[in-house]
Amino acid sequence: MTQGASGEQPFHPPSIDPTKFDAVLFDLDGVLTKTAVVHATAWKRLFDEYLQAKALRDHVPFQPFDILLDYQRYVDGKLRYDGVRAFLESRHIVLPNGTAHDGPEQETVQGLGNKKDGYFQAHLAQHGIELYDDAMQLLRNVRAQGMRTAVVSASKHTAAVLQKTGLADFFQTRVDGIESERLHLAGKPAPDGFLEAARRLQVDPPRAIVVEDAVAGVQAGRNGGFGLVIGVDRTGHAEDLIRNGAHVVTADLTELCP
Known part of the structure; x- marks a missing residue:
């Protein structure tokens, strides 16, 4: 686990606290699915x-x-x-x-x-499509804690991927490439997709968490003022994620289970 060194008070312990946050917004490729x-x-x-x-x-x-x-x-x-x-x-x-x-x-x-x-x-x-076990454990955990969930992805195949993998029922809303085009939302690093998901979930950004593996994604989380931006390091680029806005970075999302 790596924590940001931007001068802000670090989150300690670095886990998702359901008393501080109401929702978790997940990226798809590279976070939930092995499609990156x-x-x-x-x-x-x-x-x-x-x-x-x-x-x-x-x-x-x-x-x-x-x-x-x-x-x-x-x-x-x-x-x-x-x-x-x-x-x-x-x-x-x-x-x-x-x-x-x-x-x-x-x-x-x-x-x-x-x-x-x-x-x-x-x-x-x-x-076919494979899932990341650590992401699935975190997803099930936050759902069991009563937290709301959304998937926010640039992919236009998000709905099909969720359906094929059985993930569709895990999320209350989805903001993907098709929705972004329909609503004229700017892509990441603009925060538009995450902000739209938070709006649909009726959650203020400081009370929501962003989980992202891409530099543009963590930038979007910080640009949107989200309370916790988690960088997922699947390819050894933890420093890039921290430098671009992640509050914490982990290679194993089970470390953050409430």
């Missing part, structure tokens, strides 16, 4: 294919997508098209936005995003 690595692999396949073709076309060296650094910095936790745009900007590449109906062969932000989504869906269809 699937997303990262799909992003790498997408961008390496695109960058290789561009390098050949422009007669420049090929610089591949870094599945750790580039994924965490530019796309992890963000809405799909925001992730495409952010990574391309990091390579000084500007593409037209296109439309949501652009096919995978079209060289637009949304065309690339749709191509990545096809890679992700194909993997899920072939391999």
Whole structure:
């Protein structure tokens, strides 16, 4: 367990206290489900294919997508098209936005995003979805304590994933990529999705907890003024999570069970 060193009074003991908090807002990929690595692999396949073709076309060296650094910095936790745009900007590449109906062969932000989504869906269809045991234990524990729960994710597949894994009944509300688009909510690191979930649960942000594995996610939790932002370190990036707003970071969510 790592605690933030931002000068604030640390939480002690670092566990979820149901007398101080009324709700827990969970991210999906990388927190509840072992799908973050699937997303990262799909992003790498997408961008390496695109960058290789561009390098050949422009007669420049090929610089591949870094599945750790580039994924965490530019796309992890963000809405799909925001992730495409952010990574391309990091390579000084500007593409037209296109439309949501652009096919995978079209060289637009949304065309690339749709191509990545096809890679992700194909993997899920072939391999299925696994859950993190520690997250499930925490989820069951906070529910048993009478706390309200929500899932807040950039993924447009959130509802399908919850249904396939049997998680749907664990949450009172869901704010995902589809809902964010419908309500015109800004993606993480903006706090809009978490704030919308708290509003639906009728909980003030200081009385709610955010559980996130992405840098953009912990930034969103802090930007929204949530009472406790928990960083989940699945890939050895605890320092990044602390530096970007997590109050505490853990690799095992059972450490935080009330």
